[in-house]
Amino acid sequence: MRNISDYEDSTYLLNHPEKLKFKADNEGYLYFKRLLGKKTNMSLLRDLINVCSKHGFLDNNNGHNSKKVKKGIKIEPLCKEDIDYYKDVLKLRSLHAYAQSKEIMNLFELLFDDEVLNHSQNIVRTVFPDTKKHTTPPHQDYWYVGGNKNTWTTWIPLGDIPKEMGTLAVGKFTHKIGIVQNRFPADGSGSYSCNVEDEVEWVNGDMEAGDVLVFNCLSLHQATDNLTNEIRFSCDFRYQPLTEPVYIRSLKPNMEIMSWEEVYEEWDERDDLKYFWEKFDLNINYEIEEDRRIN
Numbered sequence: 245m246r247n248i249s250d251y252e253d254s255t256y257l258l259n260h261p262e263k264l265k266f267k268a269d270n271e272g273y274l275y276f277k278r279l280l281g282k283k284t285n286m287s288l289l290r291d292l293i294n295v296c297s298k299h300g301f302l303d304n305n306n307g308h309n310s311k312k313v314k315k316g317i318k319i320e321p322l323c324k325e326d327i328d329y330y331k332d333v334l335k336l337r338s339l340h341a342y343a344q345s346k347e348i349m350n351l352f353e354l355l356f357d358d359e360v361l362n363h364s365q366n367i368v369r370t371v372f373p374d375t376k377k378h379t380t381p382p383h384q385d386y387w388y389v390g391g392n393k394n395t396w397t398t399w400i401p402l403g404d405i406p407k408e409m410g411t412l413a414v415g416k417f418t419h420k421i422g423i424v425q426n427r428f429p430a431d432g433s434g435s436y437s438c439n440v441e442d443e444v445e446w447v448n449g450d451m452e453a454g455d456v457l458v459f460n461c462l463s464l465h466q467a468t469d470n471l472t473n474e475i476r477f478s479c480d481f482r483y484q485p486l487t488e489p490v491y492i493r494s495l496k497p498n499m500e501i502m503s504w505e506e507v508y509e510e511w512d513e514r515d516d517l518k519y520f521w522e523k524f525d526l527n528i529n530y531e532i533e534e535d536r537r538i539n
């Protein structure tokens with residue numbers, strides 16, 4: 245990656261909706277410092293550390309909140325691959341509730357001028373030290389998410405994430421290029437990558453608990469390497485105008501590794517968050533969209 249500058253904080257535009265929308269339409273990304281409270285962010289981080297600890301990944305000698313991995317443990321891209329661990333992560337009610345934080349829902353209501361659907365397929369990334377070759381390569385989310393091109397992703401660090409721990413770089417203005425057809429097999433999460441022009445202007449930076457990065461599903465983005473000896477945790481959630489088509493997979497648990505019944509097993513029976521999307525009259529695509537088919 246060449247041509248990198250810091251994320252530009254758009255918090256000051258939250259009271260100027262037209263300007264905020266213009267910036268989103270123009271640059272294809274927005275960044276908000278501390279849009280969310282630190283307390284809830286740290287609480288979800290603790291929940292994830294507890295799941296990691298339950299699965300025996302952590303060096304508990306380093307203290308209660310340690311994100312250091314046990315010596316000798318070799319976890320291949322645990323990112324999402326260790327199914328039992330990841331199932332326990334997806335069962336966390338705190339994760340799914342976080343995706344519907346009112347600050348995020350209000351932000352997208354403002355950007356969409358419509359009611360907002362949070363895709364129930366919420367994702368957590370667990371990135372271990374020394375996993376460079378699994379770092380997520382450049383891609384557009386539209387290839388994976390589909391449905392419509394007005395879907396946006398939020399990428400949220402859990403805890404503070406300095407640049408050397410790896411964050412998410414977004415290519416400013418790249419959503420205007422349209423679908424980038426060049427896809428080829430690559431290492432890293434997602435397994436495919438786009439060709440990227442040298443001129444792309446990337447934004448990246450240190451992130452703090454509560455910061456939120458949002459970008460359009462056609463904006464090119466890529467993760468950067470975790471060069472520390474601690475685990476990096478982040479979550480990525482997706483949102484779209486309620487009236488636009490949604491691809492069926494966006495309403496299933498990530499990677500379809502389990503059923504919603506299994507996710508909800510230990511939740512309160514009357515919890516409103518369960519199957520929340522079923523109360524909307526959605527326009528669901530059951531077939532993969534034409535422009536996402538690989539020839």
Ligand SMILES: O=C(O)CCC(=O)C(=O)O
Nearest residue numbers: 369380385397399467480
């Ligand atoms: O965190 C990562 O490794 C990739 C995140 C990503 O591609 C996304 O949020 O859409």
Ligand SMILES: [Fe+2]
Nearest residue numbers: 383384385465
């Ligand atoms: Fe992505």
